[in-house]
Amino acid sequence: MxxxxxxxxxxxxxxxxxxxxxxxxxxxxxxxxxxxxxxxxxxxxxxxxxxxxxxxxxxxxxxxxxxxxxxxxxxxxxxxxxxxxxxxxxxxxxxxxxxxxxxxxxxxxxxxxxxxxxxxxxxxxxxxxxxxxxxxxxxxxxxxxxxxxxxxxxxxxxxxxxxxxxxxxxxxxxxxxxxxxxxxxxxxxxxxxxxxxVLPQACLLADRERAYAGFALSEAEALREELASGAHVLATEESRRAIARFAAGAGRHGQQVPLDREPDQTPD
Structure with a gap:
């Protein structure tokens, strides 16, 4: 076939x-x-x-x-x-x-x-x-x-x-x-x-969903949904690790950072 x-x-x-x-x-x-x-x-x-x-x-x-x-x-x-x-x-x-x-x-x-x-x-x-x-x-x-x-x-x-x-x-x-x-x-x-x-996926997917969902919401509703979604994402292990990588110096000047990079591993 x-x-x-x-x-x-x-x-x-x-x-x-x-x-x-x-x-x-x-x-x-x-x-x-x-x-x-x-x-x-x-x-x-x-x-x-x-x-x-x-x-x-x-x-x-x-x-x-x-x-x-x-x-x-x-x-x-x-x-x-x-x-x-x-x-x-x-x-x-x-x-x-x-x-x-x-x-x-x-x-x-x-x-x-x-x-x-x-x-x-x-x-x-x-x-x-x-x-x-x-x-x-x-x-x-x-x-x-x-x-x-x-x-x-x-x-x-x-x-x-x-x-x-x-x-x-x-x-x-x-x-x-x-x-x-x-x-x-x-x-x-x-x-x-x-x-x-290679980007943090929970955050990317949540923001993508909110961008689409916003078409059917008022501005006030969209902002409430965005905040609730963002608070959930920030509580995830993935976001905590990504923020720690940034604090350690990774991802500066527009550089991509692999998802599995440890917080203390700064780019060359």
């Missing part, structure tokens, strides 16, 4: 999920969506994996849903309660997730990229709501996530026109976080993931 999604675990606490349908620009059909759910569930359950990179094989990230599979047993599920048609998109990733984008990230592929926390794109990558021209709606979180990432006016420009957005423009509007040389998106995304993986 053809492998639809490849899962690998890299050194440094990083997992990689790769769509492997390059013959259709990694378009996602029903079985591929299910394979994505399984891959992320496996990484979620692995305590050694702290950050995940999502990418696509063959020079493209993802061209969206495989429309040729609709109406067949391989079609994407779109009924209520079935989860995201492209797989995990109706649930927030449990671990920080970085999209490594080469080529097309369009239609549902754009929604997959938006689902990730961060996006690293090759300079010649292309984004867009290309499903607009085919009368296919955004149903993998695009109408919720895109306005929150880039603002309503810019989001409506993309949603209503379906126009192509080159990576440099995507960077200026906040749609992507890094633009890198063509062919290096995965390499650069892995480097970013490794940087995240």
């Amino acid at each position: 053809t492998q639809l999604v490849q899962l690998t675990k890299e050194e440094g606490g990083v997992g990689v999920v790769c769509l492997t349908r390059p013959e259709v620009r990694n378009a996602v059909d029903g079985p591929t969506a299910a394979a994505l759910v399984r891959a992320f569930a496996e990484l979620d359950a692995d305590p050694e994996v702290r950050v995940v990179v999502l990418t696509g094989a063959g020079g493209h990230f993802c061209a969206g849903a495989d429309l040729r599979a609709q109406g067949t047993p391989r079609g994407n599920r779109v009924e209520p309660g079935a989860g995201g048609p492209l797989g995990p998109t109706h649930e927030r990733p449990k671990k920080p997730t970085v999209a490594a984008v080469e080529g097309y990230a369009v239609a549902g592929g754009l929604e997959l990229a938006l689902w990730c926390d961060l996006r690293v794109a090759a300079e010649d990558a292309l984004f867009g709501v290309f499903c607009r021209r085919f009368g296919v709606p955004l149903i993998d979180g695009g109408t919720w996530r895109l306005p929150r990432l880039i603002g309503l006016s810019r989001a409506l420009d993309l949603i209503l026109t379906g126009r192509a957005v080159p990576a440099p423009e995507a960077l200026t509007m906040g749609l992507v976080n890094r633009v890198v040389a063509p062919g290096t998106a995965l390499e650069q995304a892995l480097e970013l993931a490794r940087q995240l993986a």
Whole structure:
């Protein structure tokens, strides 16, 4: 049976999920969506994996849903309660997730990229709501996530026109976080993931959760939740050790400090 999604675990606490349908620009059909759910569930359950990179094989990230599979047993599920048609998109990733984008990230592929926390794109990558021209709606979180990432006016420009957005423009509007040389998106995304993986995780995850949750709260509610979460994190052994490392001189001048460095081990 053809492998639809490849899962690998890299050194440094990083997992990689790769769509492997390059013959259709990694378009996602029903079985591929299910394979994505399984891959992320496996990484979620692995305590050694702290950050995940999502990418696509063959020079493209993802061209969206495989429309040729609709109406067949391989079609994407779109009924209520079935989860995201492209797989995990109706649930927030449990671990920080970085999209490594080469080529097309369009239609549902754009929604997959938006689902990730961060996006690293090759300079010649292309984004867009290309499903607009085919009368296919955004149903993998695009109408919720895109306005929150880039603002309503810019989001409506993309949603209503379906126009192509080159990576440099995507960077200026906040749609992507890094633009890198063509062919290096995965390499650069892995480097970013490794940087995240060495940081104190309880604090990172708590602040990440509060950043997302704040969209549904008033300012006063968000501040109360932030304080309660922060107090909990500061009481953890991980935070106590991290503060002790700082007091001992580690992490000064922007240097990264491995999670397992002892408090009395200052960087060279």
